[in-house]
Amino acid sequence: MTRRRTTAAALIAAMGLALAACSGGTGAAPSSEPVEPSASTAPSASSGASETAAPSEGTTATALIGMVGTADDPDAYEIALTDESGAPVTTLPAGDYTLTFADRSAAHNFHLTGPGGVDVATDLAGVDESTVEITLEPGTYLFVCDPHVSSMSGQVEVTA
Numbered sequence: 001m002t003r004r005r006t007t008a009a010a011l012i013a014a015m016g017l018a019l020a021a022c023s024g025g026t027g028a029a030p031s032s033e034p035v036e037p038s039a040s041t042a043p044s045a046s047s048g049a050s051e052t053a054a055p056s057e058g059t060t061a062t063a064l065i066g067m068v069g070t071a072d073d074p075d076a077y078e079i080a081l082t083d084e085s086g087a088p089v090t091t092l093p094a095g096d097y098t099l100t101f102a103d104r105s106a107a108h109n110f111h112l113t114g115p116g117g118v119d120v121a122t123d124l125a126g127v128d129e130s131t132v133e134i135t136l137e138p139g140t141y142l143f144v145c146d147p148h149v150s151s152m153s154g155q156v157e158v159t160a
């Protein structure tokens, strides 16, 4: 204990000496200070970058996920249409959507049908995590796993 405290005190004393040496050194090097104003121009450049990011968020298509199985068990008898955060959706406003499949199971598929001729599906076999563009019109859309319709189905109401 006493020994450690002594060592720490010695370190602090050494650091104090080092700091003193540093402060003495910076006084002799004022040329390093002009660097700071040019560094302050960087934040204004990044604020310009955030402005350009805003319009890309303003795209009209909203992201949806068509999921079969669960993250833990891709073969689970579960099917869901969710928003980007993974929360199931039961109603949606009409409009353009990007539907990304989360079909990680060779036992299931995700098949969405409804008004406007929407009829998109993944293959039963294999994995499909592709994205399709769909336009949803007012009405009822049905999503199913084709071989397991009785246990894997759901619907979403699209409103005007």
Ligand SMILES: [Cu+2]
Residues within 6 Å of the ligand: 107, 108, 109, 145, 146, 147, 148, 152
């Ligand atoms: Cu299935």
